[in-house]
Amino acid sequence: MTxxxxxxxxxxxxxxxxxxxxATTIGIIVGAVPGFGAHNTIIILLPFxxxxxIHIGLTFMVALYVATHMGGGxxxxxxxxxxxxxxxxxxxxxxxxxxxxxxxxxxxxxxxASTIGGLVTAIAALFTxxxxxxxxxxxxxxxxxxxxxxxxxxxxVIAAKDTLKGLIAGFLGLLIGAIGTDHIYSTPRGTFGFLxxxxxxxxxxxxxxxxxxxxxxxxxxxxxxxxxxxxARMLKATWAETWEGVRMSIARLWHIVWTGMIxxxxxxxxxxxxxxxxxxxxxxxxxxxxxxxxxxxxxPEGVIAPESANNGVGSGSLIPLxxxxxxxxxxxxxxxxxLHYHGVPxxxxxxxxxxxxxxxxxxxxxxxxxxxxxxxIPLTRxxxxxxxxxxxxxxPVIVCxxxxxxxxxxxxxxDMGLAMAFGILGFIARKTGYxxxxxxxxxxxxxxxxxxxxxxLRLSDGDLTVFFTSTIGNFLWxxxxxxxxxxxxxxxxxxxKA
Amino acid sequence: xxxxxxPERGKASIGAELIIPVAGLLFAVYYLTSIWNIRWxxxxxxxxxxxxxxxxVAAFLIKTFGRLARxxxxxxxxxxxxxxxxLWQRLGxxxxxxxxxxxxxxxxxxxxxxxxxxxxxxxxxxxxxMKLAGxxxxxxxxxxxxxxxxxxxxxxxxxxxxxxxxxx
Numbered sequence: 001m002t003x004x005x006x007x008x009x010x011x012x013x014x015x016x017x018x019x020x021x022x023a024t025t026i027g028i029i030v031g032a033v034p035g036f037g038a039h040n041t042i043i044i045l046l047p048f049x050x051x052x053x054i055h056i057g058l059t060f061m062v063a064l065y066v067a068t069h070m071g072g073g074x075x076x077x078x079x080x081x082x083x084x085x086x087x088x089x090x091x092x093x094x095x096x097x098x099x100x101x102x103x104x105x106x107x108x109x110x111x112x113a114s115t116i117g118g119l120v121t122a123i124a125a126l127f128t129x130x131x132x133x134x135x136x137x138x139x140x141x142x143x144x145x146x147x148x149x150x151x152x153x154x155x156x157v158i159a160a161k162d163t164l165k166g167l168i169a170g171f172l173g174l175l176i177g178a179i180g181t182d183h184i185y186s187t188p189r190g191t192f193g194f195l196x197x198x199x200x201x202x203x204x205x206x207x208x209x210x211x212x213x214x215x216x217x218x219x220x221x222x223x224x225x226x227x228x229x230x231x232a233r234m235l236k237a238t239w240a241e242t243w244e245g246v247r248m249s250i251a252r253l254w255h256i257v258w259t260g261m262i263x264x265x266x267x268x269x270x271x272x273x274x275x276x277x278x279x280x281x282x283x284x285x286x287x288x289x290x291x292x293x294x295x296x297x298x299x300p301e302g303v304i305a306p307e308s309a310n311n312g313v314g315s316g317s318l319i320p321l322x323x324x325x326x327x328x329x330x331x332x333x334x335x336x337x338x339l340h341y342h343g344v345p346x347x348x349x350x351x352x353x354x355x356x357x358x359x360x361x362x363x364x365x366x367x368x369x370x371x372x373x374x375x376x377i378p379l380t381r382x383x384x385x386x387x388x389x390x391x392x393x394x395x396p397v398i399v400c401x402x403x404x405x406x407x408x409x410x411x412x413x414x415d416m417g418l419a420m421a422f423g424i425l426g427f428i429a430r431k432t433g434y435x436x437x438x439x440x441x442x443x444x445x446x447x448x449x450x451x452x453x454x455x456x457l458r459l460s461d462g463d464l465t466v467f468f469t470s471t472i473g474n475f476l477w478x479x480x481x482x483x484x485x486x487x488x489x490x491x492x493x494x495x496x497k498a
Numbered sequence: 499x500x501x502x503x504x505p506e507r508g509k510a511s512i513g514a515e516l517i518i519p520v521a522g523l524l525f526a527v528y529y530l531t532s533i534w535n536i537r538w539x540x541x542x543x544x545x546x547x548x549x550x551x552x553x554x555v556a557a558f559l560i561k562t563f564g565r566l567a568r569x570x571x572x573x574x575x576x577x578x579x580x581x582x583x584x585l586w587q588r589l590g591x592x593x594x595x596x597x598x599x600x601x602x603x604x605x606x607x608x609x610x611x612x613x614x615x616x617x618x619x620x621x622x623x624x625x626x627x628m629k630l631a632g633x634x635x636x637x638x639x640x641x642x643x644x645x646x647x648x649x650x651x652x653x654x655x656x657x658x659x660x661x662x663x664x665x666x
Contacts, residue, residue: 029644164558165518171551172522175529178547182540189536189544190529217588220622221580396618397637399595400611404645404653407602411652416599420592425521427588431578432515450543457542 006126006363009356013363016059020368021375023063028376030064031071032083038068039331046338054342055357061338062361063368065331066118066314069274070372073110073307078103078386079225079398081212085203085444086274086310088437089282091211092158093295093302099226100298101233103384108245108377109303115373116253117260117308121315122365124264129358132268132319139269141456142467146476147269148449151276153480154283155438157487158295162433169429169438176201176439177446183454196414205406205415206443209422210429210436212402217427219391219398226387234388242380248300255301256308259285263309267316274313275444279437281309283483315365322350322358509569511576512562519555526551590621606656607646612638 013020030041042049042061049057072083077094090110097106125132139147152174156166179190180200191197224231249256259281266277285305286295295302321332325346339346350358386394406419426436460466468474526548533541565571579585598614605613615634624630645651646659655663 164554164561165515168519168522168551168554168558171547171554172518172525175522175526175544175547175551178529178544182536184539185537187536187540188532189540190525190532192528217591220587220591221584392619392622392624393633395591395622396615399591399618400598400614400637401641403595403599404607404611404641404651407653408645408651413599413603416602417596420595420599424592425518428514428517428579431580432518434518446547453543453546454539458539462538 005355005359009360010363010366012055012356013059013360013367016056016364017367017371019056019059020063020364020371023060024067024368024372024375027064027067028071028074028372031068032074038065039334041068042331042334042338049338050341054339054344055360057338057342058335058357058361059364061331061335062318062364065335066311066365066368067372068331069118069311069314070111070114070376072310073114073303074107074383077106077110077303078384079212079394080215081398081402082207084274085207085440086278086313087306088211088275088440089278089306090303090310091437092282092306093298093300096296096298097300097303098298098384098387099230101226101230101237101387102241102298103234103387104237104241104380105245105248105300106298106303107380107384108242109249109300110307111373111376111380112246112249113256113259113304113307114311115369116249116256117263118311118314118369119366120257121260121264121312122362122369124261125315125319126359126362129319129323132264132316132323137324138472140470141452141459142470142473143476144269144452145449145456145467146473146480147276148445148452150476150480150483151279151445152438152442153484155279155435155441157483158279158283158286163484163487165434166438169434169436170442173439173442173444174446174449175442176206177443178450180447183451194414196412196418200447201443202410202415202418203444204409205419206422207440208402208406209419209424210426210440212398213419213423214426214430214436216395216398217423218430219395223390223392224388225391225394231388234384237381237384239381241384242377245380246377249304252300252304255285255304259305260308260312263312263314264316265312266309267313268319269316274310274317275441277309277313277316278306279441281305281312315362318361322346322361323348509572511574511578512565512571513573513575514578516559516562516573519558522551523555526555587622591618594618594621603654604656606659607653608638608642608658609656611641 026041027038031038041064049061052060068084069086072087073090073094074083076082076087076090078098080091080095082088082091094106094110097103152170153167156163156170175190177200179197181188181198188198219225226234262281262284263274263277266280267274282295282302282305285301286292289295289301291299317332318335321336325336336346344350344357345353403416403419406415407413409415425439429436429439456466457464468477529544529548533544562571566573580588594614594617597617598610601613602610612634615637616630619630619633642658642662645653
């Protein structure tokens with residue numbers, strides 16, 4: 001890539017600021033509404049993206065995509081309801097900050113981490129495209145299965161206070177994710193006879209039930225979501241809190257950068273996605289912290305790490321799409337459809353025939369993040385005031401709008417009932433120490449793990465030892481074992497020391 | 499731990515903590531029966547997950563019954579899930595929500611949203627007619643504009659949507 005080409009595409013992206021402004025506004029709104037992710041919205045807006053010039057269509061899609069990552073953090077912080085699966089880890093420290101009356105600071109931290117993390121990773125992706133794409137070549141079905149099991153294990157260790165409970169939640173989620181017909185013979189499994197479950201458990205009703213409905217059932221216990229001190233603090237909040245959030249973010253600039261890079265690397269692996277990346281970043285952030293015991297109580301690093309990684313994934317997941325023609329996630333898959341429709345070649349040919357389009361994806365991201373920085377941060381003061389609304393009014397609105405979100409993707413009333421069932425499950429899980437995040441990530445990874453698991457077994461003629469034959473795989477197994485056993489030994493060591 | 503979880507004997511009530519593992523155990527058994535007589539490719543993934551889940555649940559139950567045998571805990575539900583008053587409130591919310599879901603295909607999105615909001619606010623003790631009418635009206639109108647007009651989501655149409663479509 002030459003300097004001239006870089007400046008050309010950067011100016012082209014900047015000249016489309018009006019389109020990016022529109023797309024980022026839509027993206028933030030739909031990202032904040034559970035059930036209306038980027039891919040749903042791009043599908044709804046296909047008549048537009050298919051009709052306009054591909055440069056405009058792609059700019060619109062990319063800007064909308066990055067904005068949904070940012071929007072997903074808003075309900076996660078203010079209401080403990082992640083707008084997307086990638087924002088699930090943000091609830092761990094974001095919501096406790098809100099309860100303490102620091103919603104404004106938490107939102108600023110989230111936006112700053114998203115913006116800086118997204119900016120840095122988009123720039124890094126621009127210069128390392130061919131190298132990062134090689135990650136996708138080195139990871140095969142065996143490694144993917146271990147990565148996903150690793151993800152579940154990490155969540156069990158991080159999210160739940162009791163690792164055994166966390167693992168039960170994760171594997172229950174994986175088994176729920178295994179509901180539906182199998183990929184080869186279409187035999188129904190664990191569907192309770194419901195035709196609506198033949199395609200598997202739909203993710204959106206599961207997300208909405210586990211987080212939104214269960215949170216609503218918990219919320220009615222108190223009149224306010226905030227603690228007494230938190231409410232007093234919120235009532236006195238001024239612009240100073242916004243600046244405090246900005247200062248907190250600037251003081252943790254390096255933290256934003258390295259957790260964002262984790263997202264970029266994981267995003268470059270097709271199928272791994274933001275759900276895993278945000279947890280890995282959170283776990284790494286906690287591991288290297290001098291005060292790991294404070295994680296989960298509402299600390300800035302706990303918001304920064306998942307949000308920055310979440311946006312790093314945004315840059316990373318488009319790399320395999322552009323370089324090898326494999327979509328890194330559902331939104332990238334929808335984008336691929338649009339690119340195919342316009343006759344855009346993917347892979348090496350794209351970089352030869354239309355390098356402006358390929359690199360333009362990342363310059364659009366850069367411009368989008370800069371625009372969002374100025375449009376969204378001033379809004380945090382007003383957005384955070386949602387936490388002051390009495391739960392008496394919030395609960396019906398949350399239940400109503402999120403259930404409607406559960407209905408939206410497939411237009412089945414069954415999905416609303418499913419969201420309610422997940423809501424009851426989530427409520428019991430929350431109240432008894434089985435973290436809902438583990439169940440959700442299990443449900444998300446369930447179908448993916450089966451796909452890779454079967455592929456690995458078919459390639460090895462059903463030999464289970466295939467999972468222990470690769471160097472990378474064995475290294476990952478070792479990491480998995482360490483992450484499971486480390487808390488136990490560290491606990492014993494601390495006890496002995498005391 | 500809440501006060502209600504530790505009765506006078508000093509034992510913690512952990513019955514509620516067994517709901518998820520027992521549900522997981524039952525589901526794993528049901529899942530295994532549903533894949534019993536099918537081809538191995540369709541079985542293997544579920545077999546793997548359900549076996550691990552069963553092992554984890556067994557470990558949890560052994561740990562729990564060990565605590566039970568030592569007299570540290572009892573199997574009562576305790577107050578982990580909330581007081582009886584709160585449980586009734588939750589049940590009420592679930593019933594109203596179920597009626598909302600069932601009425602949606604007939605009344606359409608906007609009208610059923612309005613009625614759901616009125617019913618839930620009244621259930622939570624709001625008595626001001628202004629609030630009981632104004633808030634549901636704003637929510638239903640906002641939902642109509644965002645989901646039906648702006649996002650063109652495929653929500654059930656009812657009398658309000660038909661009327662608005664005929665006017666505009």
